[in-house]
Amino acid sequence: MVETRRLYHEKLGELKADTVRLGALAGEQVALGTQALLDADLAAAGQVVARDGELDDLTHAIEENVYLLMARENPVAGELRTVMAILRVIHEIERCGDLMVNVAKATRRLFPSSLDPKVRGLIERMGAQAGDQLRLAIEAFSDGDAVQAAALADMDDTMDDLQKTLFRVVLAAGAPDEAALQSAVQVALVGRYYERIADHAVNVSLRVRFMVSGTFRGEGREPGG
Amino acid sequence: MVETRRLYHEKLGELKADTVRLGALAGEQVALGTQALLDADLAAAGQVVARDGELDDLTHAIEENVYLLMARENPVAGELRTVMAILRVIHEIERCGDLMVNVAKATRRLFPSSLDPKVRGLIERMGAQAGDQLRLAIEAFSDGDAVQAAALADMDDTMDDLQKTLFRVVLAAGAPDEAALQSAVQVALVGRYYERIADHAVNVSLRVRFMVSGTFRGEGREPGG
Numbered sequence: 001m002v003e004t005r006r007l008y009h010e011k012l013g014e015l016k017a018d019t020v021r022l023g024a025l026a027g028e029q030v031a032l033g034t035q036a037l038l039d040a041d042l043a044a045a046g047q048v049v050a051r052d053g054e055l056d057d058l059t060h061a062i063e064e065n066v067y068l069l070m071a072r073e074n075p076v077a078g079e080l081r082t083v084m085a086i087l088r089v090i091h092e093i094e095r096c097g098d099l100m101v102n103v104a105k106a107t108r109r110l111f112p113s114s115l116d117p118k119v120r121g122l123i124e125r126m127g128a129q130a131g132d133q134l135r136l137a138i139e140a141f142s143d144g145d146a147v148q149a150a151a152l153a154d155m156d157d158t159m160d161d162l163q164k165t166l167f168r169v170v171l172a173a174g175a176p177d178e179a180a181l182q183s184a185v186q187v188a189l190v191g192r193y194y195e196r197i198a199d200h201a202v203n204v205s206l207r208v209r210f211m212v213s214g215t216f217r218g219e220g221r222e223p224g225g
Numbered sequence: 226m227v228e229t230r231r232l233y234h235e236k237l238g239e240l241k242a243d244t245v246r247l248g249a250l251a252g253e254q255v256a257l258g259t260q261a262l263l264d265a266d267l268a269a270a271g272q273v274v275a276r277d278g279e280l281d282d283l284t285h286a287i288e289e290n291v292y293l294l295m296a297r298e299n300p301v302a303g304e305l306r307t308v309m310a311i312l313r314v315i316h317e318i319e320r321c322g323d324l325m326v327n328v329a330k331a332t333r334r335l336f337p338s339s340l341d342p343k344v345r346g347l348i349e350r351m352g353a354q355a356g357d358q359l360r361l362a363i364e365a366f367s368d369g370d371a372v373q374a375a376a377l378a379d380m381d382d383t384m385d386d387l388q389k390t391l392f393r394v395v396l397a398a399g400a401p402d403e404a405a406l407q408s409a410v411q412v413a414l415v416g417r418y419y420e421r422i423a424d425h426a427v428n429v430s431l432r433v434r435f436m437v438s439g440t441f442r443g444e445g446r447e448p449g450g
Contacts, residue, residue, distance in 0.1 A: 063417075067410040071396045087417070171296045185292040192312070 034127030248363030259352030
């Protein structure tokens with residue numbers, strides 16, 4: 001029985017480690033995809049698209065292993081909250097990967113036009129901000145740190161401000177011709193993708209708070225599905 | 226100027242109609258994917274996977290057109306809330322399509338084993354419930370009906386109960402062998418997919434309430450991204 005419990009905790013630890021690894025993969029996609037966009041590097045954009053399958057496969061494998069663990073071990077209380085948190089967190093992370101695929105596709109659509117220096121600066125900051133928020137959320141998950149998780153929710157304003165500025169720069173300025181307008185639309189879409197990555201990072205942090213404390217403090221309902 | 230406003234309202238109307246069409250496509254995927262699972266019909270499951278590209282393309286086209294409209298017309302107040310609602314609603318719907326692709330893949334993994342009658346009955350009900358919630362959410366969006374949208378949030382308990390029952394039936398019962406355990410895991414995953422479709426329908430309804438009223442009543446924060 002003691003041996004079984006030890007194996008059970010090993011399995012739970014592996015699932016957590018796999019989740020952290022998934023988060024690291026997503027973080028690499030954010031960095032690579034942002035660089036591809038800034039450099040108009042189609043090869044790097046292609047890599048981001050190709051690597052997304054890895055994130056999807058790992059997500060699915062974790063999901064199956066969580067259910068196997070549930071079927072075999074019937075976890076309760078804190079351990080049940082941990083496996084439930086894993087199930088939500090992996091989907092939030094997987095979505096970040098999908099959004100970076102969208103950024104990579106926008107990189108292709110924008111090619112070969114280059115970004116206005118002001119736009120470039122904003123996207124650089126949004127990419128860094130999205131990467132930071134995601135990394136901190138995964139760290140909070142890994143450490144079971146509710147305080148860090150709570151701090152993360154406040155970081156979201158930075159991204160919202162960056163996105164509003166980007167919108168103002170590209171959409172409200174008007175466009176001299178149809179091609180410029182189409183580029184502006186792609187850049188606006190990219191801004192949305194980064195903002196949503198930040199949202200997913202916030203959702204991860206809400207899950208971490210629930211995992212650690214068993215409550216969603218200050219939340220009217222569970223974070224969206 | 227009057228002519229321009231008329232065109233603008235036509236474009237906004239088209240975007241709403243496209244969003245409703247996207248919702249209808251997702252609803253068809255729920256119905257087809259559920260039937261494929263119940264009948265262990267691999268051809269139908271393949272159709273669900275193949276059709277998902279259509280939803281992705283329509284989502285992307287709507288997204289681009291929203292930004293074009295924003296760049297050209299600079300919508301404010303209620304119209305701005307409508308285009309912002311469209312941007313969120315299409316992603317909620319697109320996710321429902323992705324989840325039905327997951328159901329189709331589970332159908333392949335479960336093949337050729339047949340579902341226990343009790344499990345079959347539960348999945349049939351979950352598929353119907355997911356389809357109903359999605360349809361009602363899209364109707365509320367189409368009609369700008371905040372009352373119907375509010376009612377939808379209460380429907381979610383039904384799906385949660387169905388999912389808990391399904392879990393109890395397949396995971397808590399224990400499995401005679403490894404193959405049975407793997408099947409149980411696939412069924413549990415399917416239950417999660419339906420539950421998440423219902424969550425997305427609830428998120429659509431929260432967006433509709435915001436679109437109509439300008440507030441998220443009873444919400445601590447905006448529904449998750």
